[in-house]
Amino acid sequence: MIRILTIILFGILFVFTGNLQAQTAADLVEKCANDAGEDATYLKDFVVKMGEAATGSRPPVARYPLVLSKNNVYRFSVCTTEQSEGKAIIRLYDSNRIIFSSYDQDTKEEFNPFNFLCQKTGIYHVFISFLDGKSGEAVGILSYVTK
Amino acid sequence: MIWKTILFLLSVAVISSCQSRKGKLGEAALDMPDSLELAADLQISEEALDEVVQSVSSPIEMAALIKEIGTPFSLDYLATTDYVDQYNTSFQMAYSLGVFGADLGYLNMYNKGTQIIDYLTAINKLADGIRVGQFFDFTTMKRLATSRENIDSLMYISVNSFNNMDSYLRENNRGHLSALMITGVWVEGMYLATQVAKQNPDPALNERIGEQKLNLNNLFLILNPYKDQKHISDLLAELNVIKAEFDQVEITYEMGEPETVEKDGMIMIVQNEKSIVHITDEQMQRIIIKTEEIRNKLIAI
Numbered sequence: 001m002i003r004i005l006t007i008i009l010f011g012i013l014f015v016f017t018g019n020l021q022a023q024t025a026a027d028l029v030e031k032c033a034n035d036a037g038e039d040a041t042y043l044k045d046f047v048v049k050m051g052e053a054a055t056g057s058r059p060p061v062a063r064y065p066l067v068l069s070k071n072n073v074y075r076f077s078v079c080t081t082e083q084s085e086g087k088a089i090i091r092l093y094d095s096n097r098i099i100f101s102s103y104d105q106d107t108k109e110e111f112n113p114f115n116f117l118c119q120k121t122g123i124y125h126v127f128i129s130f131l132d133g134k135s136g137e138a139v140g141i142l143s144y145v146t147k
Numbered sequence: 148m149i150w151k152t153i154l155f156l157l158s159v160a161v162i163s164s165c166q167s168r169k170g171k172l173g174e175a176a177l178d179m180p181d182s183l184e185l186a187a188d189l190q191i192s193e194e195a196l197d198e199v200v201q202s203v204s205s206p207i208e209m210a211a212l213i214k215e216i217g218t219p220f221s222l223d224y225l226a227t228t229d230y231v232d233q234y235n236t237s238f239q240m241a242y243s244l245g246v247f248g249a250d251l252g253y254l255n256m257y258n259k260g261t262q263i264i265d266y267l268t269a270i271n272k273l274a275d276g277i278r279v280g281q282f283f284d285f286t287t288m289k290r291l292a293t294s295r296e297n298i299d300s301l302m303y304i305s306v307n308s309f310n311n312m313d314s315y316l317r318e319n320n321r322g323h324l325s326a327l328m329i330t331g332v333w334v335e336g337m338y339l340a341t342q343v344a345k346q347n348p349d350p351a352l353n354e355r356i357g358e359q360k361l362n363l364n365n366l367f368l369i370l371n372p373y374k375d376q377k378h379i380s381d382l383l384a385e386l387n388v389i390k391a392e393f394d395q396v397e398i399t400y401e402m403g404e405p406e407t408v409e410k411d412g413m414i415m416i417v418q419n420e421k422s423i424v425h426i427t428d429e430q431m432q433r434i435i436i437k438t439e440e441i442r443n444k445l446i447a448i
Contacts, residue, residue: 066201094420
């Protein structure tokens, strides 16, 4: 009887843990969107969860395409969960050319969030990775900045 | 005692699992199968298709531009919600969900609480109809719209709900409904922009309309995999009429290196590579007329 009770309890815990994880991602998106600033209107979010990079291999990267429009100012921000081993970095690319990164590898300076004044309508890409290939969970937020 | 405990725990588990989906299932007469396998002659991979869907720009940006150029608010631009009960096929519901989503973006931008509630009600009904109502928190949104105090929260929840509905549809093999919803958003956004351009021509708005050539090309990529469905092939035929006009619009590029400046204590990257839209008044007039015809045809019952 105790065994049945234990199985049921674990089952319930599993259900609740699943809901909690889903809730956590949604909460982090909301918090990160709110933290983007009063002049920023949320447009999209990018939820990432990555394991640690294998020794000798490149850190894993999540990539998302976007259409950005001319004459708009966009804000890119990234929020890392407290439980993460690494700090998340958000980069903006135009084709294969990097436009900006929220972290400067040379100076170790962080620029999160950063704004982008778009002058060319087209498809861009957002890349999110974790510093030094460590594991972690994060959300990237794209916002529209009111002029 | 143990059995009472088990019964109690089971009740908690059942209640908890029911609440997580809110149990809002519609009774719609679906004219299309609920899930569709991609057509055999799929032109791009599902992964690439996913990328294209992600890359379609938000209706908020068009609404923001309309407001920024000083256009006064007008209800005349919006699709009426009076006939929402008559949208009873999955095609009509998914497409109209997109249309009302674009209109909601416009209303949010102008903070029109009273009208917003009509559109929230319509969207809630349609979302339930295609079984994505669990992503639309109607009660909270209605409260925010009524209070008029927290328009930013309302804007956030609205955009986030549409993003979640779209992701859920694509992840659950109902990409055709996501494609229809995105098309509805785009056509209505184009209608809003072209109606404003007709009454108050503005160079920035004209340029933004011309740039929609890129989004329209993406829409074709999104819809093409489902063209075996008659409703979607008919929709593609309608969009082809606008595409023929957009094919005449030219977009050229000027090269330049980005600059980094500091503004209001924040880093701003200023792009110096520029896109330039070449659109004549005649082309614009034809796009305005075709958009109006197609939009009115597609929302007609």
